[in-house]
Structure formats: structure tokens, C-alpha cells
Amino acid sequence: MEFICDLKNSTESFPHFWEHTVGSCHATMALRADYQKQLARCSAELGFRHVRFHGLLSDDMGTLMDENDQLVYSFFNADQICDFLLSIGMRPFMELSFMPSTLSSGDDIVFHYKGNVTPPRDYSQWETLINKLVKHWVDRYGIEEVSLWFFEVWNEPNLNAFWKGTQADYFKLYQYTARAIKNVHASLKVGGPATADNKWIPEFLDFCEQNNVPVDFVSTHHYPTDDFGQPGDDTIAQLASSTRSALKKEAAKAKEESKGRPLYYTEWCTSSNPFDELHDDPYAAAFIIKTIMEAHGLVEGYSYWTFSDIFEENYFCSDPFHGGFGLMNIYGIPKPAYRAFELLHRAGNEMLKVEGEHETVDVWITRDNDTLTIRNTLTIFVTNWALPRHDIKTETITIHLGGINSVENAYLERIDDTHANARGAWEAMGKPGSLTPLMVDNLEWKSSLLKEAVDVNTNDNAITITLTILPQATACITLELNE
Numbered sequence: 235m236e237f238i239c240d241l242k243n244s245t246e247s248f249p250h251f252w253e254h255t256v257g258s259c260h261a262t263m264a265l266r267a268d269y270q271k272q273l274a275r276c277s278a279e280l281g282f283r284h285v286r287f288h289g290l291l292s293d294d295m296g297t298l299m300d301e302n303d304q305l306v307y308s309f310f311n312a313d314q315i316c317d318f319l320l321s322i323g324m325r326p327f328m329e330l331s332f333m334p335s336t337l338s339s340g341d342d343i344v345f346h347y348k349g350n351v352t353p354p355r356d357y358s359q360w361e362t363l364i365n366k367l368v369k370h371w372v373d374r375y376g377i378e379e380v381s382l383w384f385f386e387v388w389n390e391p392n393l394n395a396f397w398k399g400t401q402a403d404y405f406k407l408y409q410y411t412a413r414a415i416k417n418v419h420a421s422l423k424v425g426g427p428a429t430a431d432n433k434w435i436p437e438f439l440d441f442c443e444q445n446n447v448p449v450d451f452v453s454t455h456h457y458p459t460d461d462f463g464q465p466g467d468d469t470i471a472q473l474a475s476s477t478r479s480a481l482k483k484e485a486a487k488a489k490e491e492s493k494g495r496p497l498y499y500t501e502w503c504t505s506s507n508p509f510d511e512l513h514d515d516p517y518a519a520a521f522i523i524k525t526i527m528e529a530h531g532l533v534e535g536y537s538y539w540t541f542s543d544i545f546e547e548n549y550f551c552s553d554p555f556h557g558g559f560g561l562m563n564i565y566g567i568p569k570p571a572y573r574a575f576e577l578l579h580r581a582g583n584e585m586l587k588v589e590g591e592h593e594t595v596d597v598w599i600t601r602d603n604d605t606l607t608i609r610n611t612l613t614i615f616v617t618n619w620a621l622p623r624h625d626i627k628t629e630t631i632t633i634h635l636g637g638i639n640s641v642e643n644a645y646l647e648r649i650d651d652t653h654a655n656a657r658g659a660w661e662a663m664g665k666p667g668s669l670t671p672l673m674v675d676n677l678e679w680k681s682s683l684l685k686e687a688v689d690v691n692t693n694d695n696a697i698t699i700t701l702t703i704l705p706q707a708t709a710c711i712t713l714e715l716n717e
Contacts, residue, residue, distance in 0.1 A: 237590035237597040241637035245584040253281040254535035255327045259545040260289035264315045272542045274322045280575045286327040300336035327384045345547045353399040364414035381421040387411045390430040405441045425451035431460040435491040452492040455501035469507040474623040482528035498535035511557045514657040517706040519574035519649040520619035555657045568681045573654045577710045614711040618703040626705040636696045643714040646688040650707035656681035
């Protein structure tokens with residue numbers, strides 16, 4: 235199979251939209267030292283600029299409590315999180331949830347940490363809470379800083395597990411929240427509907443337009459397991475029933491429905507199952523790269539769920555590799571998914587057109603043409619990926635690049651069963667239930683991207699590269715050019 239690219243052809247801008255935000259567990263976890271250490275590493279190595287989490291307003295954060303029939307506002311824990319994020323060059327994508335029990339209209343809860351998912355019994359008291367909190371942050375950090383944050387109202391209100399009110403109740407919640415935020419300062423950004431499965435976008439925007447309610451961005455979520463398979467199917471069956479590039483098609487539809495407003499996917503992942511071995515496998519790396527490349531031009535932000543297995547929605551699992559959502563496991567060992575984002579972080583700022591099609595293999599080429607650093611680097615991403623139970627095999631491809639006189643340096647990095655695969659190395663150890671520091675160091679090394687030589691054949695202002703790639707694998711070729 236051949237893929238062809240001519241460097242003399244025009245390019246298009248390729249912003250790193252996937253680095254805008256990354257997801258994490260609920261807010262109190264951000265007070266943990268190990269969480270903070272892992273997030274700082276992700277920011278430094280993967281370029282993430284915002285982080286999103288649930289439960290900022292839940293009782294375990296102490297944001298609003300009832301003491302002797304008096305409302306007590308306490309923003310110290312929230313400030314500790316914001317202080318840390320700013321200290322590492324990150325900012326919050328602030329999901330405003332869940333309901334403080336003192337304001338709640340019922341006792342319905344979600345997750346191990348008991349987030350209350352009922353509407354407020356008094357919307358004006360909710361509005362006061364949001365207004366006081368946001369004004370506090372503006373006073374503490376300054377309007378120039380907080381205007382760079384994002385305020386998202388609730389999480390997945392179209393799912394009964396997360397919202398016991400109706401759609402109309404959510405729209406009312408959004409209206410009161412947006413008013414509370416904009417009354418602090420008009421430059422602050424607020425949006426929604428934060429739905430699962432791309433839902434409610436037209437209805438939400440219609441409501442906002444008809445009632446003159448501000449909305450600065452649209453947010454939603456999607457997973458390849460959404461709406462696929464039959465009730466009771468496991469993750470593999472759901473994914474097997476999905477279709478190739480399903481998320482691209484959904485993002486294109488959501489972009490159209492957003493009516494020109496910035497579109498942020500504040501959750502997406504390999505699957506929506508919190509315990510899915512695919513999250514830990516090379517499969518996830520290939521899926522991530524393909525999905526992100528296909529979202530180019532459709533979204534302003536694409537927040538992967540999540541950066542770490544330090545996560546306790548159901549319970550805190552202590553198994554070193556348990557199929558958690560994270561890019562890193564609880565010990566901070568990078569999974570193949572982490573290494574995919576590491577490769578993507580090195581992608582250039584221009585996308586070149588590539589000709590050629592294959593049932594499972596895709597090729598994308600970016601160029602980093604930075605005149606300030608006098609860099610001229612090509613990064614070639616290759617994935618050989620298929621949904622579970624779909625046909626896939628080892629493939630050999632040839633890449634033809636025109637318009638190149640010579641290459642100064644060339645190397646290849648792989649993510650597959652035997653490269654950058656910490657879970658595979660852990661399994662080879664016998665799947666120990668806990669890890670010693672020496673084991674962690676060994677698995678960290680096993681997870682690393684290793685550079686290997688790649689043959690580059692030069693001929694008449696063009697080069698040719700031949701590559702063999704395993705099933706569910708990723709390869710990245712870096713070419714440093716002389717010109």
C-alpha cells in the first residue's frame with residue numbers, strides 16, 4: 235500500500251486543540267500530592283493547559299455548608315486547587331457541580347463520593363453561591379486571569395444518573411448560573427449543555443437565544459460505545475458494533491449545531507467503561523491518534539478522560555493496571571495512551587495533504603516550520619487500527635515524499651505489543667498486585683518511546699520510506715530536514 239505527499243503543496247494550520255483540556259476525577263483528588271505530581275508531569279510533557287473535574291461544589295469540598303441554620307461559604311479548598319494549577323502553568327475548565335446538600339431538593343447521589351444530582355430547591359440561593367464564588371476568584375486572581383478560565387454548567391444533565399430534574403430544569407439552572415457569572419464580569423466565559431452523547435445542543439441554544447441567555451461556548455461528550463450494541467453488551471461487543479470514524483461524524487454534526495460558537499468536547503475516551511483493559515493497551519494509542527487527527531478543524535478543545543488512574547468514581551482500585559481511564563496508572567507509569575499524546579505533542583503546526591487509503595492503516599504528516607528556531611521537521615504518524623472483532627493484520631506500507639532534497643536525521647518510534655507497553659511488561663512480571671519502587675522504575679523504562687533507525691531512500695528530489703506495522707499499533711517517523 236502506498237501513501238503519497240508532496241511538500242510543495244499548500245498546507246493547513248494544525249493547532250494542538252487536544253492539549254486545551256484534560257479530564258480528571260472529582261475535585262478533592264486534586265488536593266492529593268500524587269495527583270498533583272502526575273498532573274504537573276502531564277502539563278510539562280504533553281502540553282495540557284486546562285483540567286476539568288467533577289464535584290467542585292460537593293459537600294466533601296466544603297464549599298457551602300449549613301451550620302446552625304446559617305449558610306457558610308468556604309472557598310479555601312477550591313483556592314488550593316486553583317493555586318496549584320496556576321503554579322504549574324495550567325488553568326481550570328471549571329465544571330460547576332454537584333449540588334451542595336444544603337441547597338439540594340432531594341437525596342439522590344452519584345458515585346462513591348456521593349455527589350448530589352438534584353436541582354436546587356431555591357435557584358436564587360444557587361445563583362448567590364455561584365456569584366460569590368466567581369467574584370471571590372476575580373478578587374483573588376484578577377479579571378485578566380479568570381477571564382481565561384471556562385465555566386461549564388453541570389455534567390451530563392441528559393442522563394438520569396447525573397440530573398434528577400428535567401431538561402427545562404437544567405436550562406433554568408444554566409440561566410441562573412450564567413447570570414451569576416456575567417454579573418461578576420461580562421468577559422467571563424460560560425457554556426453548556428455538557429451533555430453525554432452530543433445531546434441537547436440545538437434545544438439548548440434555542441433556549442438561550444429565545445431567553446437572551448449568554449452562552450460563550452458549546453460543550454458535550456462522546457465515546458465510541460455510545461448508542462452501539464444491545465442492552466447488556468460488554469465493552470467489546472459495544473465497540474464491535476460501532477463504526478470506523480464514528481466520533482468524527484458526530485463532531486461534524488455537533489459543530490454544525492453549535493452555530494459558529496466554539497465547540498469543546500469535555501469528555502471522550504477509548505470507551506465509557508471505567509474498567510476496560512483496552513484503556514491500558516496499545517489499541518488505545520492508535521485510537522487516540524486517529525480520533526484526534528480526524529477531529530482537526532471540528533473542535534476548539536478535545537478533553538481526554540482522564541489523565542490519571544488516581545480516580546474513585548466507583549471505588550479507588552489499587553491494582554497497578556486495571557483498565558482505568560487514565561493516561562497513567564496509579565503509580566504514575568505512562569500507558570501507551572500517554573505515549574500517544576507525547577508523540578502528538580511533537581506534531582508540527584502545519585498539516586500536509588496525504589493521498590492513499592487503506593481499510594485499517596492511516597497516515598498523517600505534519601510539519602514544524604518554525605522560522606524563529608530555524609526548525610524544519612516532518613512528523614509522520616501511522617496507525618494500523620480496527621475496532622474489536624474487525625479484520626486487521628500486520629501491514630507493510632510505502633510512503634513517498636516529494637519536494638525533499640535531503641534528510642539530516644531520521645528515526646522511528648513505535649507503540650505496539652512490544653514497544654512502550656507497560657501493561658505487557660507488568661503481565662510478564664506475573665501481574666504483581668502492588669509494585670515496589672524498583673518495579674516502578676523498570677515499568678517506567680518499559681513504557682518509554684525508543685528511537686530506532688529508519689531507512690530513507692533518496693531519489694530525484696524525493697524520498698521513500700517502507701514500514702511494517704503490527705495490528706492495533708502506532709508508528710511515528712521524525713525527519714529533520716536540511717533545508
